[in-house]
Amino acid sequence: MTEGxxxxxxxxxxxxxxxxxxxxxxxxxxxxxxxGFVFATLGPDAAASRAWLxxxxxxxxxxxxxxxxxxxxxxxxxxxxxxxxxGVPHDVIAMMPVEATEGMATRQRALADSDxxxxxxxxxTDPLDVLVMVYARTGEDRDAQVQRERAALEAAGARVVAxxxxxxxxxxxxxxxxxxxxxxxxxxxxxxxxxxEDRIATGEIVLGYRNAYGKLPITPQWGNCDLxxxxxxxxxxxxxxxxxxxxGWVADQARHLGGSDPAAVDALTAxxxxxxxxxxxxxxxLVLTPDHDDRAFATLDRINAFAYLDRDADGLACPIAxxxxxxxxxxxxxxxxxxxxxxxxxxxxxRRGRSYGPxxxxxxxxxxxxxxxxxxxxxxxxxxxxxxGFEFIQQTWLANPGFLGLNGEPDPIIGGGGGxxxxxxxxxxPIRLRLPNVPAVVHNLGGGYFFVPSLAAxxxxxxx
Amino acid sequence: MLDATQALTVLAEVAxxxxxxxxxxxxxxxxxxxxxxxxxxxxxxxxxxFMRFVIxxxxxxxxxxxxxxxxxxxxxxxxxxxxIARGVPTIERVFECCAGYPPGLIADVDAWVAWMKRHxxxxxxFYTSYRGVPRARILNDRxxxxxxxxxxxxxxxxELGGLPPAxxxxxxxxxxxxxxPDLDCSxxxxxxxxxxxxxxxxxxxxxxxxxxxxxxxxxxxxxxxAALPLALVVAGVAGYGAxxxxxxxxxxxxxxxxxxxxxxxxxxxxQVAQNQLTHLVDLKPGAFxxxxxxxxxxxxxxxxxxxxxxxxxxxxTAIHFARWVILRDRRPGVPKRHRLLFFSNYDxxxxxxxxxxxDRAAAGLTAVWSxxxxxxxTERLLGExxxxxxxxxxxxxxHQLATQVxxxxxxxxxVQNILxxxxxxxxxxxxxxxxxxxxxxxxx
Numbered sequence: 001m002t003e004g005x006x007x008x009x010x011x012x013x014x015x016x017x018x019x020x021x022x023x024x025x026x027x028x029x030x031x032x033x034x035x036g037f038v039f040a041t042l043g044p045d046a047a048a049s050r051a052w053l054x055x056x057x058x059x060x061x062x063x064x065x066x067x068x069x070x071x072x073x074x075x076x077x078x079x080x081x082x083x084x085x086x087g088v089p090h091d092v093i094a095m096m097p098v099e100a101t102e103g104m105a106t107r108q109r110a111l112a113d114s115d116x117x118x119x120x121x122x123x124x125t126d127p128l129d130v131l132v133m134v135y136a137r138t139g140e141d142r143d144a145q146v147q148r149e150r151a152a153l154e155a156a157g158a159r160v161v162a163x164x165x166x167x168x169x170x171x172x173x174x175x176x177x178x179x180x181x182x183x184x185x186x187x188x189x190x191x192x193x194x195x196x197e198d199r200i201a202t203g204e205i206v207l208g209y210r211n212a213y214g215k216l217p218i219t220p221q222w223g224n225c226d227l228x229x230x231x232x233x234x235x236x237x238x239x240x241x242x243x244x245x246x247x248g249w250v251a252d253q254a255r256h257l258g259g260s261d262p263a264a265v266d267a268l269t270a271x272x273x274x275x276x277x278x279x280x281x282x283x284x285x286l287v288l289t290p291d292h293d294d295r296a297f298a299t300l301d302r303i304n305a306f307a308y309l310d311r312d313a314d315g316l317a318c319p320i321a322x323x324x325x326x327x328x329x330x331x332x333x334x335x336x337x338x339x340x341x342x343x344x345x346x347x348x349x350x351r352r353g354r355s356y357g358p359x360x361x362x363x364x365x366x367x368x369x370x371x372x373x374x375x376x377x378x379x380x381x382x383x384x385x386x387x388x389g390f391e392f393i394q395q396t397w398l399a400n401p402g403f404l405g406l407n408g409e410p411d412p413i414i415g416g417g418g419g420x421x422x423x424x425x426x427x428x429x430p431i432r433l434r435l436p437n438v439p440a441v442v443h444n445l446g447g448g449y450f451f452v453p454s455l456a457a458x459x460x461x462x463x464x
Numbered sequence: 465m466l467d468a469t470q471a472l473t474v475l476a477e478v479a480x481x482x483x484x485x486x487x488x489x490x491x492x493x494x495x496x497x498x499x500x501x502x503x504x505x506x507x508x509x510x511x512x513x514f515m516r517f518v519i520x521x522x523x524x525x526x527x528x529x530x531x532x533x534x535x536x537x538x539x540x541x542x543x544x545x546x547x548i549a550r551g552v553p554t555i556e557r558v559f560e561c562c563a564g565y566p567p568g569l570i571a572d573v574d575a576w577v578a579w580m581k582r583h584x585x586x587x588x589x590f591y592t593s594y595r596g597v598p599r600a601r602i603l604n605d606r607x608x609x610x611x612x613x614x615x616x617x618x619x620x621x622x623e624l625g626g627l628p629p630a631x632x633x634x635x636x637x638x639x640x641x642x643x644x645p646d647l648d649c650s651x652x653x654x655x656x657x658x659x660x661x662x663x664x665x666x667x668x669x670x671x672x673x674x675x676x677x678x679x680x681x682x683x684x685x686x687x688x689x690a691a692l693p694l695a696l697v698v699a700g701v702a703g704y705g706a707x708x709x710x711x712x713x714x715x716x717x718x719x720x721x722x723x724x725x726x727x728x729x730x731x732x733x734x735q736v737a738q739n740q741l742t743h744l745v746d747l748k749p750g751a752f753x754x755x756x757x758x759x760x761x762x763x764x765x766x767x768x769x770x771x772x773x774x775x776x777x778x779x780x781t782a783i784h785f786a787r788w789v790i791l792r793d794r795r796p797g798v799p800k801r802h803r804l805l806f807f808s809n810y811d812x813x814x815x816x817x818x819x820x821x822x823d824r825a826a827a828g829l830t831a832v833w834s835x836x837x838x839x840x841x842t843e844r845l846l847g848e849x850x851x852x853x854x855x856x857x858x859x860x861x862x863h864q865l866a867t868q869v870x871x872x873x874x875x876x877x878x879v880q881n882i883l884x885x886x887x888x889x890x891x892x893x894x895x896x897x898x899x900x901x902x903x904x905x906x907x908x
Contacts, residue, residue: 002826002851095721110734110813213822213853218719314906334781335824343823387815395734396816402737402878430632430905431616431625 001339004212011202011209013188019064020230020454024075026063026189028352032073032135034142034167035354038149042085042129043157049086052156054462073135077234077450082129087464095220099387104449112399119446121238126161128448166354173355174241174375178283182304182328184348196304198345207231207384212346230454232382235390237447240376243360246441248368253435275426276412278324286318287311308332315427321406323413326397349381349389414442470541471590471787474533476562476583487561491517491868504554506871510547511538513599514785514809517869518742526798531562534807536785538598545580549573587787588761591768593879602874604648605885611640612908629901637892652890663770717838719858728866733814740870743806745836745863754802757835761788780820782811804836811878818857826850
């Protein structure tokens with residue numbers, strides 16, 4: 001087994017680095033409940049685009065608290081095509097990983113995605129050069145910020161492709177479950193991880209630091225400037241959620257299994273929903289409370305303080321096929337627990353997603369009644385390698401119908417289904433339950449791969 | 465357990481440029497429609513698990529292009545080839561593009577088998593996760609498992625759930641047999657554990673005997689023989705020194721930008737359940753590396769054959785079949801070169817496969833590929849090397865070849881699926897102890 005880096009060897013960013021790294025690396029800005037995401041294609045005049053970036057970069061929020069404004073946060077991400085439009089030479093951009101330069105639309109098969117030609121965001125005709133992310137305390141502030149950024153981009157000759165808005169922030173995503181529960185711990189700002197939070201090498205997320213293998217990854221070098229240092233890669237996906245299709249299907253299964261007693265069917269619906277997601281509505285783990293939701297296990301100190309192998313190796317509590325268990329298999333990825341944890345932690349990402357659209361009431365959802373409104377998740381994640389981070393998780397753990405010995409069972413939430421009939425096995429004694437016809441409840445409407453430069457790199461790019 | 469599943473590698477030069485054009489077009493047509501193309505349909509091959517055709521071009525342009533045929537098949541190679549000659553003569557549409565292939569040869573079964581065997585290269589090391597399990601058995605057991613699933617997915621599930629475990633098993637068995645009388649549900653007795661212990665015991669005894677023999681030799685055969693163990697020790701020390709010197713001076717490829725992935729390589733990757741990899745790289749020059757590689761491959765082959773019998777090559781659980789073949793190319797006017805060819809048929813994505821290599825089997829892979837050009841710097845044969853994750857991946861990409869035709873005889877099954885199916889069918893129709901019965905039920 002390749003041991004890689006030990007906790008003691010993890011590189012720590014210095015004070016100066018924390019003033020250089022964009023703040024989103026260490027914070028989801030949950031104290032700013034309203035967010036806006038402005039996507040643009042830059043114009044042909046590279047000098048005008050650089051002037052725009054040069055003005056914008058002073059508003060970009062770094063990690064360091066002393067450099068922040070009292071309120072309002074702004075982050076900027078550039079795709080490889082955006083870097084080219086800003087005049088970064090092609091041979092510099094070519095030092096970025098292949099998946100980043102080729103883009104998410106080329107990875108349809110690996111990601112079990114919808115056809116990029118049908119995407120509403122980042123499809124073949126709308127290259128996404130720039131993503132400006134704004135965070136505000138109120139909806140009005142957010143809208144004003146979005147307007148300001150749109151106007152600045154357009155003044156520089158850019159075409160604004162989309163402005164997506166989110167807010168107010170709610171704890172639960174649209175299916176109703178607590179979201180963003182399991183995150184790795186990145187050293188540098190908070191003193192120590194919470195129970196069950198895995199400390200990962202800084203270089204797993206931020207470029208310029210040693211990664212889990214103790215190595216420095218290749219980064220784009222522009223003359224003497226390491227454009228990569230203190231930067232990271234960002235994946236943005238607009239995921240539409242079909243809430244009524246999800247709960248309607250779960251409730252149908254519960255009615256089929258639970259007989260005529262409405263109370264029993266209700267309880268079974270909640271339980272089956274949790275079995276599919278791999279956590280209860282509150283976020284509590286099924287391993288810790290197998291039979292019913294219990295908020296006592298959803299506190300920050302207990303929500304991640306569990307492992308699978310010793311208490312639930314066969315998935316009798318938390319099904320192996322469930323979404324949360326495959327998105328982070330912890331100690332049950334195969335082999336001894338310690339080895340599994342180590343290998344799994346080489347595929348961790350920081351999630352910074354936000355929901356969009358109105359919540360669908362639970363009663364309507366379990367009745368399978370859709371109100372026709374658009375709702376979903378702006379899935380956003382950060383990592384030093386998209387191939388080893390997001391793509392690996394999506395392809396190898398989630399969309400893979402043969403994950404850990406399963407057969408014909410892609411992830412029931414975001415596995416895409418692949419057009420085949422999909423099953424979900426829920427282990428039980430003495431005989432497991434296998435649910436048929438798992439519906440496709442999440443649909444990717446598009447997005448892209450971006451680079452999140454450090455403040456110093458932004459200055460270098462803006463200087464030309 | 466030991467005789468079935470053969471690794472056949474046939475390598476033949478492509479006749480000339482015109483033949484190359486024809487061959488390219490035919491292989492593309494075959495790949496485009498594996499079942500319906502007019503040239504050759506791999507699905508018609510008897511008892512074949514996986515097969516591929518690859519055209520091997522020499523990046524340096526010194527050696528002529530080769531056509532490689534990889535087949536993982538059951539039974540003895542002679543009988544297998546003879547049956548192909550009789551039953552699937554269309555395979556000639558591929559081989560007739562090769563140099564020295566007499567037109568219409570396949571009509572003469574013996575002559576065709578002889579030609580193929582003349583062009584067959586032995587595998588330096590061959591690994592499979594289910595050695596000795598014929599394809600027919602895999603397909604049968606897959607269907608048995610599917611039939612079991614159908615039985616317990618039905619409305620009988622609730623009634624079954626109220627019965628004692630042994631009775632559940634009995635009823636499932638009876639129902640599967642009733643519904644699918646065509647399937648073979650016979651029980652097997654698992655001897656793998658005993659087998660492994662026996663192999664380890666034999667190896668330990670042999671090792672002890674060798675050491676004891678070397679020590680005892682001078683006493684028995686005279687003092688002159690004392691030189692032998694001494695010579696072995698000296699040779700070992702010298703070999704180690706030579707290795708360390710080379711490791712200090714060998715050039716590892718430095719990657720300052722990612723290697724471009726050729727579209728032809730990428731296009732045939734990321735299939736749903738299974739994937740393939742073809743890799744070719746020059747050995748470092750000189751007899752030392754060739755000899756060392758030969759020894760390492762022999763060692764891996766022994767382990768693969770006798771120890772990693774079912775399931776995992778050094779902890780990697782996703783390999784159906786893999787092989788290394790050393791190509792010795794001697795051409796007039798071209799400096800002598802050796803190349804190492806690697807074929808793998810595996811589950812999941814390239815990224816996960818390479819990750820498993822690095823995380824779980826870095827030592828073994830480093831021992832093999834450290835003898836080839838540009839491999840990330842190593843220490844003491846087994847150290848570092850593949851542990852340099854990014855460099856190892858870039859190096860792999862750099863030497864990967866596009867696979868023109870790839871066919872799987874068990875397309876939707878992962879290694880784990882196949883092993884589970886075997887295990888479940890083998891225990892369907894026999895009494896099990898309580899603990900094993902509980903495990904059996906949970907695996908369904």
